[in-house]
Amino acid sequence: MSGVYPLTPSVSASGQVSQTHDGNSSTRIAEFIRNAILSGEYRPGARIRQEDVAQRFGASRIPVREALRTLKADGLVTLVANAGAWVSRMTPAECSEVYETRERVEPLLLRYAMPGLDAVAIDHLDELAEQMRRTHDVEEFLRLDREFHLGSYTTARTTVLGDLVNRLWNTTQHYRRAFTLLLEEHSARVVHDEHHLLVTAIRDGDTDGAEAVLSGHIRRTRLALARHPEVFDQ
């Protein structure tokens, strides 16, 4: 579960998934569905039929069901006994809850990571922030934002905290996408400034300052998201 996931599932023209033989079938299928959800191919509320997924992999339904169990625990999928599986959807309140949790937890993770961030890594973060400022493509923005933040955590040698943050990002990915679409010019400017402030604090080795900036960054996003409940309609 650690690290950043690639967001493009590799599917051939026939719809058959390429068989990368790393790990067991359940794990591969779970990763595929996870990526399909994160990339927006599977939207919140969409039904996931076991048979469909099984056929795409040329596998039986058993590894699919195990994969769905994993994804349920990750919060990405909602299971109902004898009824089916759906991509989890969130209410505005739940999303806000996740953001409040992130406000508390991510600064701690950053604290763990900061000693490991050298000049090269910090320059890379700066470059990512610059690219975000320049791009106007939503998917590109999302990818860069994810790489920027989760990238700043990669040097944290944690076991549970990194996975937790990953989960929190994953469950809110769809709403982050929808929200990015209606980022006003002014709000976007603030976001970029915060990113650069964060890089500066990291470069200065100012742990408390970095924590404060990051917490405020997430908080501001939460409040902005609260002003746009239409993101949660369908």
Next chain:
Amino acid sequence: MSGVYPLTPSVSASGQVSQTHDGNSSTRIAEFIRNAILSGEYRPGARIRQEDVAQRFGASRIPVREALRTLKADGLVTLVANAGAWVSRMTPAECSEVYETRERVEPLLLRYAMPGLDAVAIDHLDELAEQMRRTHDVEEFLRLDREFHLGSYTTARTTVLGDLVNRLWNTTQHYRRAFTLLLEEHSARVVHDEHHLLVTAIRDGDTDGAEAVLSGHIRRTRLALARHPEVFDQ
């Protein structure tokens, strides 16, 4: 996943698990194994054979494997492909990490819960704190401590935060037990004082104060635990 789990799996003299027909088999088996781990019946590092569990339930191995997937995501079980499942064990660093996470997250959950705690609920918490002061039985202490803290969160109408805290408690349950065994008289006294301080802050509706007490309470436990690395040997 919400709420406090009973810690005693119901097993008949024959070793056969009583069939409570609520929900599907996978879920029941997952809950059984979870409780077996939390109660100390399954110790960290202990192997869990699918066939054994399946026989106890008179079920096949398939629901057992699905249950193990769920528990893996909960952090209670470690799975290795084609090798087996073991009850997860933690290093001192990982345990400390969980406690640091709790320091940040539980005060937030308490903030969510406090508006729902009425006089009756607060009196109950006070009573639990008193019972903890009186008891000298480790299992009783553990049960009361769990009921006190998780009980103070029950009125929080959250979806992810409550489950998260539950997971954090579960993964550290075994080490909390081992640690409780060597609580010195003085430290125990501090713990009880903190519990009463917490109840007082809750009764006063002092959210910030309650957060501070709770955070310090967890922090002190983490530091005390760090002074006893022998808890993690075997």
Next chain:
DNA sequence: TCCTGTCAGATTGAATTCAATGTGGCCAGT
């Protein structure tokens, strides 16, 4: 003595097959 390769037994991974449950449409009754 220690290391390495091989083999039998044990254990897990997955496919096939059958049973149980939920869903949606049709019909009768009000």
Next chain:
DNA sequence: ACTGGCCACATTGAATTCAATCTGACAGGA
């Protein structure tokens, strides 16, 4: 026309069965 019950179909839950992989022990050679 609308509501409630009944039945066929679709979908999931779980058992049985077979294949793949790992573990541990033993024999042989450096």
